[in-house]
Amino acid sequence: MIQSRRHRPLRSRRVRALVAGLVLVMLVLGLSGVRSTLAGWTDTEEATGSFSAATIPAPVLTQPCTFKPGLLGLGARVEIYWKLPAGYQLDDVAVEASTSGLGSVLAPITGFNLRSNTTSTGDGTYTTEVPAHLLGGLLGLGSELEIAFSVEHESGWQSEPASVASNAGLIGGIGGNCRNLS
Incomplete structure (x- = not known):
């Protein structure tokens, strides 16, 4: 049986939609395995600070x-x-x-x-x-x-x-x- 021309584009669209859906699912599943992290580093520079309370003079x-x-x-x-x-x-x-x-x-x-x-x-x-x-x-x-x-x-x-x-x-x-x- 030979398909009519009218049914070929419909089938082709279904195949494309199926392939696109599979690619989308694979993409989502693939990206969900990636864990995000915060960057960390070390540096040799140091910062220091100090504070003091006011000194109230005594009698x-x-x-x-x-x-x-x-x-x-x-x-x-x-x-x-x-x-x-x-x-x-x-x-x-x-x-x-x-x-x-x-x-x-x-x-x-x-x-x-x-x-x-x-x-x-x-x-x-x-x-x-x-x-x-x-x-x-x-x-x-x-x-x-x-x-x-x-x-x-x-x-x-x-x-x-x-x-x-x-x-x-x-x-x-x-x-x-x-x-x-x-």
Whole structure:
């Protein structure tokens, strides 16, 4: 049987479509076996960098602190002599206290107001009085209290503290003392 001319182009188109489909399937299957990777290399060049936090200057103790026993222990106080770093004011100072011993943590002194307990000496230095009744509430007999002044920057960072250690002594301020730690 002889095919008519009309059916030959149809068959030829089918064969072409079949061959094109097979080529397409083979191409897809062949490419799916290829794995993509990220390029990697090494180089002898190195880069370094550094950063540092701002250093907040600490207050400075200007003379040895003193323990003033008062009359029979009434009005006993510790006087601390110190100076602020340039560019800072009294409102930038944090006052903290800690009892000596293991696990001792600096904490704000309750019932103490730096502004009302501090006087300026006129030459840029300050005298701060810490009343003994505050010390007595924090100290047991023979225990020491560390009082620390730190400058607090507006960023929240604090300077290293300028600190003193004080002992209120026994009843009536007998044996009370104070010494600079920094």
